[in-house]
Amino acid sequence: MGPLAGVKIIELAGIGPGPMAAMMLADLGATVLRIERREPVELGVSKPLKYNLTLRNRQAIALDLKDPQAVRLVLELLKDADGLIEGFRPGVTERLGLGPDECLAVNPRLVYGRITGWGQTGPLAKAAGHDINYIALTGVLNTIGRQGQLPSVPLALLGDMSGGALYLTIGMLAAIFEARQSRLGQVVDAAIVDGTASMATLFYGLAASGQWRPERGSNVLDSGAYFYDVYPCRDDLLVSIGPIEGRFHADLLRYLEIDPSDIGEQNDPRNWPRARERFAQAFRSRDRLAWCELLEGTDVCFAPVLSFAEASQHPHLRARGTFIEVDGVTQPAPAPRFSRTPQAQPTPPQAASLEGIENALEGWLNSADIAQWRETGVMGGA
Numbered sequence: 001m002g003p004l005a006g007v008k009i010i011e012l013a014g015i016g017p018g019p020m021a022a023m024m025l026a027d028l029g030a031t032v033l034r035i036e037r038r039e040p041v042e043l044g045v046s047k048p049l050k051y052n053l054t055l056r057n058r059q060a061i062a063l064d065l066k067d068p069q070a071v072r073l074v075l076e077l078l079k080d081a082d083g084l085i086e087g088f089r090p091g092v093t094e095r096l097g098l099g100p101d102e103c104l105a106v107n108p109r110l111v112y113g114r115i116t117g118w119g120q121t122g123p124l125a126k127a128a129g130h131d132i133n134y135i136a137l138t139g140v141l142n143t144i145g146r147q148g149q150l151p152s153v154p155l156a157l158l159g160d161m162s163g164g165a166l167y168l169t170i171g172m173l174a175a176i177f178e179a180r181q182s183r184l185g186q187v188v189d190a191a192i193v194d195g196t197a198s199m200a201t202l203f204y205g206l207a208a209s210g211q212w213r214p215e216r217g218s219n220v221l222d223s224g225a226y227f228y229d230v231y232p233c234r235d236d237l238l239v240s241i242g243p244i245e246g247r248f249h250a251d252l253l254r255y256l257e258i259d260p261s262d263i264g265e266q267n268d269p270r271n272w273p274r275a276r277e278r279f280a281q282a283f284r285s286r287d288r289l290a291w292c293e294l295l296e297g298t299d300v301c302f303a304p305v306l307s308f309a310e311a312s313q314h315p316h317l318r319a320r321g322t323f324i325e326v327d328g329v330t331q332p333a334p335a336p337r338f339s340r341t342p343q344a345q346p347t348p349p350q351a352a353s354l355e356g357i358e359n360a361l362e363g364w365l366n367s368a369d370i371a372q373w374r375e376t377g378v379m380g381g382a
Contacts, residue, residue, distance in 0.1 A: 001344040002029020002334075007082045007176065008364075010074065011058070012065075012098070013037055014087030016131075016156070017115050017164030017192065019054040022085055024169050026057035027334035027343055030082075031363060034060040035074060036352040038380055053331050055349035059360035062352035062380045069378040071097045075106050077364050082176050083111040085168070089128075090120045100187045110185040111175040115168045117159075119191030131159035134192040138163075140200050147217030147224065163195030218269070220244065226276035227252075227266065230305055237288035238305035239295075241279075252300040256282040354380065 007030040011022040026032040034055070049055070063070035075098070078084060084103060086093050093099045100112045117134045118124040135141045135158050145152040168190035179185050197204075206212035218224040227249055228242045243249040249266050253259075258278055264271035283291065288304055295302040306314060312323040312330050324333045327348035334343040350356065357379055361370050373379060 001342060002027070003338055003341040004029040005341070007031070008080060009033070009083045009085060009172075010035060010077055010081050012074075012084070012086040012088070012093070013060075014115075016087070016160045017168065017190075018085055018087035020161050020165035021113070021115065021168040021172070022058065023054045023056060024165065025083075025172065027346060029341070029343060032058040033077065033360060033364060034058050034352070035065070036060045036062045038062050038064050049349050049351055050327050050329055052349050053329065056326065056331075056346045058347075059350050059356065060352035061357060061360045063378065064380075065096050065098065067378060068097070069376055073373055073378055074098055075102065076369075077361075078103050078107050078110060080364060081107060081110060082179070083113055083172050085113045085115065085172070087115045090114075090116065090125050104185055108185060109179045109183050111172055111179055111188060112185065113168055113172045113175075113188045113190065115164055115190045115192075117164075117192045119194060120189045131156040131192070134159040134163065135196050138193055138197045138200065139204075140196055143203065143216060143222055145216050145223075147215065149217070151216065158199075159192045159196050163197075163199055164190065164192040167195030167198065224269070224272070226272050226279050229276075231280055231283040233283055233286060233288040233291060235287040239283060239288055239291050240303050240305055242301040243299075244301070248299050248301055251298065252295075252302075255295060255298070255300060258282060352380075 004025060007025070009022065009025055009030050009032045011018065011032055011034045013019075013034055013036045022032050022034065063073065065071060065074070086098075094101075103112055104110055114120060116125070117129040118127060132141065132153060135154075140158065141151050141153075143151075144154060168188065171188040171190050175186055175188050203212060207214070213219055213224075216222065220228055223229050228244060230238045230240045232238055241252065243252045246266060250260070253263075256279065263275035263278055266275075286294075291302070292304055296304075304310075311317060317323060321333055323330055324345070325331075326346050329348070331346075334346060350360075352360075357374060358367075358370055361373075365373070
């Protein structure tokens with residue numbers, strides 16, 4: 001099920017954006033086989049395995065890729081694959097014998113997806129790094145935070161998952177689509193610095209035109225404006241507002257019982273400190289639930305600031321099925337939605353085990369070949 005049904009992907013196990021991209025492709029219906037290490041990397045993963053949600057929706061086998069026999073098996077599997085995902089430092093797969101040249105030699109239509117922080121080329125290409133470093137180098141981290149304070153460190157959503165995983169996924173889909181026409185594969189160099197910079201295109205344009213002030217927390221979209229921010233309520237719970245448009249702003253003033261003449265023109269930054277004080281006083285007058293009952297569903301651009309646990313219970317997200325339960329674990333459902341080729345319910349993360357080899361390799365190799373490879377002992381349990 002799903003629009004990518006029939007697409008086959010080999011994933012060389014990694015952490016962060018690589019597994020996230022593989023999960024998204026699998027959520028969309030692709031058959032993804034994860035080549036796990038005999039001793040899996042565990043940085044930032046959840047235990048037990050069923051909580052490591054980015055590993056959902058795919059089978060796994062464990063191989064030692066330093067073993068030439070294991071490399072032979074991967075190359076055999078790639079003969080019937082549409083794509084490969086790897087997230088090693090540049091040059092690692094080449095040394096293993098699984099670089100683009102070797103893989104495209106056995107399957108000329110293969111899309112070889114590479115996800116790194118700095119990219120395959122450039123002075124920093126082989127240096128270690130993490131999400132915070134990539135978004136720092138692209139100028140994005142410097143813009144996040146409040147005026148007069150250090151930059152706020154966001155979740156690894158911005159670099160690893162968005163600038164990395166999403167851009168790798170888009171690149172893989174585009175290249176697979178092209179390969180279906182040309183019958184020729186190619187390498188997709190997905191660098192988190194490239195993807196993060198790309199996502200900031202709008203803001204680079206604003207800065208170049210002088211419409212974005214360089215001081216952190218002084219613009220409409222970075223907490224500088226009183227009408228695009230979060231406020232504590234009487235019970236210390238938070239709400240968010242964002243009525244940028246004048247008519248939405250006017251609606252909110254009516255609900256807050258604030259006279260427009262008391263705060264001045266909305267888009268004049270000189271008025272923002274006074275207006276912020278009035279908004280803060282107003283929101284402190286009621287509990288969050290009362291504000292939700294008054295403002296949710298209106299055009300004032302309002303939402304409560306929820307925790308992960310609260311989000312899955314919100315009536316709107318429950319009505320849409322934004323969250324689902326798999327193996328007793330509440331988690332985000334596959335997205336986006338498709339009218340004709342809906343995705344199947346995700347399967348929980350699967351460990352690489354000797355007992356599960358037949359299931360993992362079904363559709364990749366025939367029974368005789370699976371038995372032959374089992375006898376070599378090249379496949380183990382992670």
